[in-house]
Amino acid sequence: xxxxxxxxxxxxxxxxxxxxxxxxxxxxxxxxxxxxxxxxxxxxxxxxxxxxxxxxxxxxxxxxxxxxxxxxxxxxxxxxxxxxxxxxxxxxxxxxxxxxxxxxxxxxxxxxxxxxxxxxxxxxxxxxxxxxxxxxxxxxxxxxxxxxxxxxxxxxxxxxxxxxxxxxxxxxxxxxxxxxxxxxxxxxxxxxxxxxxxxxxxxxxxxxxxxxxxxxxx
Amino acid sequence: xxxxxxxxxxxxxxxxxxxxxxxxxxxxxxxxxxxxxxxxxxxxxxxxxxxxxxxxxxxxxxxxxxxxxxxxxxxxxxxxxxxxxxxxxxxxxxxxxxxxxxxxxxxxxxxxxxxxxxxxxxxxxxxxxxxxxxxxxxxxxxxxxxxxxxxxxxxxxxxxxxxxxxxxxxxxxxxxxxxxxxxxxxxxxxxxxxxxxxxxxxxxxxxxxxxxxxxxxx
Numbered sequence: 001x002x003x004x005x006x007x008x009x010x011x012x013x014x015x016x017x018x019x020x021x022x023x024x025x026x027x028x029x030x031x032x033x034x035x036x037x038x039x040x041x042x043x044x045x046x047x048x049x050x051x052x053x054x055x056x057x058x059x060x061x062x063x064x065x066x067x068x069x070x071x072x073x074x075x076x077x078x079x080x081x082x083x084x085x086x087x088x089x090x091x092x093x094x095x096x097x098x099x100x101x102x103x104x105x106x107x108x109x110x111x112x113x114x115x116x117x118x119x120x121x122x123x124x125x126x127x128x129x130x131x132x133x134x135x136x137x138x139x140x141x142x143x144x145x146x147x148x149x150x151x152x153x154x155x156x157x158x159x160x161x162x163x164x165x166x167x168x169x170x171x172x173x174x175x176x177x178x179x180x181x182x183x184x185x186x187x188x189x190x191x192x193x194x195x196x197x198x199x200x201x202x203x204x205x206x207x208x209x210x211x212x213x214x215x216x217x218x
Numbered sequence: 219x220x221x222x223x224x225x226x227x228x229x230x231x232x233x234x235x236x237x238x239x240x241x242x243x244x245x246x247x248x249x250x251x252x253x254x255x256x257x258x259x260x261x262x263x264x265x266x267x268x269x270x271x272x273x274x275x276x277x278x279x280x281x282x283x284x285x286x287x288x289x290x291x292x293x294x295x296x297x298x299x300x301x302x303x304x305x306x307x308x309x310x311x312x313x314x315x316x317x318x319x320x321x322x323x324x325x326x327x328x329x330x331x332x333x334x335x336x337x338x339x340x341x342x343x344x345x346x347x348x349x350x351x352x353x354x355x356x357x358x359x360x361x362x363x364x365x366x367x368x369x370x371x372x373x374x375x376x377x378x379x380x381x382x383x384x385x386x387x388x389x390x391x392x393x394x395x396x397x398x399x400x401x402x403x404x405x406x407x408x409x410x411x412x413x414x415x416x417x418x419x420x421x422x423x424x425x426x427x428x429x430x431x432x433x434x435x436x
Contacts, residue, residue, distance in 0.1 A: 041260045042343050042372065043364025070344060072370045093374070095313055095344035123371070124342055125260050126288060126313035145363035145386065146261025152290045153341070154260065156311070168363065171389075175419075201393075 017131060020099035024106065024134025031111045034217035035102075035119060037135035039157065041150075042123030044143040045167040047075045048200035049209075050118050054082050056210045057116075061217070066105040066119040068097050075120060085109065096127035099134050116217055125154040137216070139163040144171040148182040151189065158186055163194045165209060170199040235349060238317035242324065242352025249329045252435035253320075253337060255353035257375065259368075260341030262361040263385040265293045266418035267427075268336050272300050274428040275334075279435070284323040284337040286315050293338060303327065314345035317352050334435055343372040355434070357381040362389040366400040369407065376404055381412045383427060388417040 028035055040046050047067075054063055064085040067076040070093060076086035087105045089097070102119060109117065119135065121128040140161040142150055145168060151158045158164065164186055166179060179197055186193050196209045246253055258264050265285075272281055282303040285294040288311060294304035305323045307315070320337060327335065337353065339346040358379040360368055363386060369376045376382065382404055384397060397415055404411055414427045 041341070041364075042368050043259060043361075069371050071373065074367055074370050093344070093348065095342065122344065123259070124313065124344055126311070126340060126342055130311065143261075143363060145361065145389070146259075149292055150260050152292050153287050155289065171363070 017099040017133075020103060021132035021134040024099055024103055025136070028111065028117075028134065028136070033111050033114055033117060034136040035117045035134060036213075037119050037121060037128075037133050037138045038141070039121045039125070039128045039138065039161070040123060040141035041125055041143070041146060044123075044141045044146065045200045046120050046123070046141060047078055049141060049165065049167065049198075049206075050120060051078060051082055052200050052203065052206045053118075053210055053213065054079070054084050056207065057214060058082075058084065061116050061214065062114045063116045063118065064109050064114045066102065066109075066117060068101075068120060068122050070094075070122065085114075091122060095122055095124050096131055097121050097133055098131045102133040116213075125150065125157045129154070129157040129160050137162045139165060141165045141167050142182070143168040144174050144177045147176045148178050148185075149176075151182060151185045155189060158193070159190050161190070161193060163196070163209075163212075166195065166197045167200055169197050169204060170202045235317040235351075238321060239350035239352040242317055242321055243354070246329065246335075246352065246354070251329050251332055251335060252354040253335045253352060254431075255337050255339060255346075255351050255356045256359070257339045257343070257346045257356065257379070258341060258359035259343055259361070259364060262341075262359045262364065263418045264338050264341070264359060265296055267359060267383065267385065267416075267424075268338060269296060269300055270418050270421070270424045271336075271428055271431065272297070272302050274425065275432060276300075276302065279334050279432065280332045281334045281336065282327050282332045284320065284327075284335060286319075286338060286340050288312075288340065303332075309340060313340055313342050314349055315339050315351055316349050320351040334431075343368065343375045347372070347375040347378050355380045357383060359383045359385050360400070361386040362392050362395045365394045366396050366403075367394075369400060369403045373407060376411070377408050379408070379411060381414070381427075381430075384413065384415045385418055387415050387422060388420045 068089040076088040079086040138161045198205045286307040294306040297304040356379045416423045
């Protein structure tokens with residue numbers, strides 16, 4: 001085996017958005033609204049999870065959705081088509097959301113009318129993990145085709161999340177994905193993380209996630 | 219359908235790294251070394267493509283690999299295990315590579331000995347698209363399970379790349395992925411883009427990509 005040279009690059013300093021996030025959190029708590037910050041790679045099923053959750057909970061829970069993308073209205077059109085209020089944020093190149101941007105989106109929602117606001121973050125396992133946007137829960141999705149080694153490469157995301165949703169389990173068995181191995185690594189890194197194994201395509205065990213969510217936003 | 223509110227956020231200013239990139243490009247050209255900047259989402263098959271390409275070309279082409287990750291040596295260990303020189307860059311949180319960092323990695327390679335240097339960028343469809351790292355070719359991978367709509371959401375990446383590799387075609391047919399539709403959209407956005415449809419898992423058509431690469435690094 002060839003020797004490996006390791007070069008460490010100093011971590012970028014991100015501007016502090018904690019005050020803004022704390023204001024959002026306090027305001028939402030007072031109004032009894034839960035904000036869910038949904039993070040994942042591109043194509044792992046963030047919008048599908050939101051749509052499946054809307055379908056199952058919309059009779060009991062008033063839901064609004066903030067969709068973030070570099071550009072395009074693709075996702076917010078799907079959400080609005082499901083009869084739910086959608087706010088689209090186009091970041092024009094930025095690879096994550098911060099609390100200031102989320103506050104701008106929330107300014108367009110009459111929070112008195114809602115119980116739950118999903119924020120679909122930019123498809124990225126890196127920077128979104130570093131920004132508190134005032135959420136009640138951080139939820140990440142990892143889809144089976146991405147491979148179970150992503151926790152080794154993007155550990156911060158797995159460390160900060162309250163919930164890990166393993167999506168696309170209809171692709172199992174997959175030689176590059178061992179759910180038990182991922183579960184063990186995730187719990188070692190983050191002992192309190194809730195893990196759900198679902199398929200938004202087939203609907204498998206989406207109810208289990210929805211039940212958890214409904215119980216935890218009360 | 220609910221009305222959609224659109225909020226535009228001013229694009230972040232990224233520091234200019236063009237001088238450094240131009241120096242890298244001139245130096246590599248003089249030494250007859252081709253740098254390939256390989257970009258994709260997490261889990262789309264960047265490392266697999268590099269390993270498959272090494273297997274097919276290493277008898278004819280001297281290859282070195284620069285692996286970038288937030289942390290971990292997972293990928294460079296695989297590359298080194300294939301008998302190829304590997305340089306690992308750990309960005310400690312940064313979500314893209316810039317030319318300055320790539321220059322630091324190249325300082326550890328005796329360029330006289332190599333024909334081809336792969337740089338495996340951070341798994342991210344956003345920021346890596348904005349940074350010239352002095353490469354000869356920008357190559358992106360999109361894998362079938364990610365969905366063919368990613369071009370609508372991350373158009374810059376598809377616009378700047380010389381090559382689009384559609385990986386994991388063994389997952390076709392997939393209701394969320396129409397290769398013809400993606401091809402049409404990609405060519406409309408970027409008429410000169412080269413498109414290959416392959417599977418690193420089964421090996422399907424990896425040779426077609428390798429033949430193109432061998433012909434274009436001469």
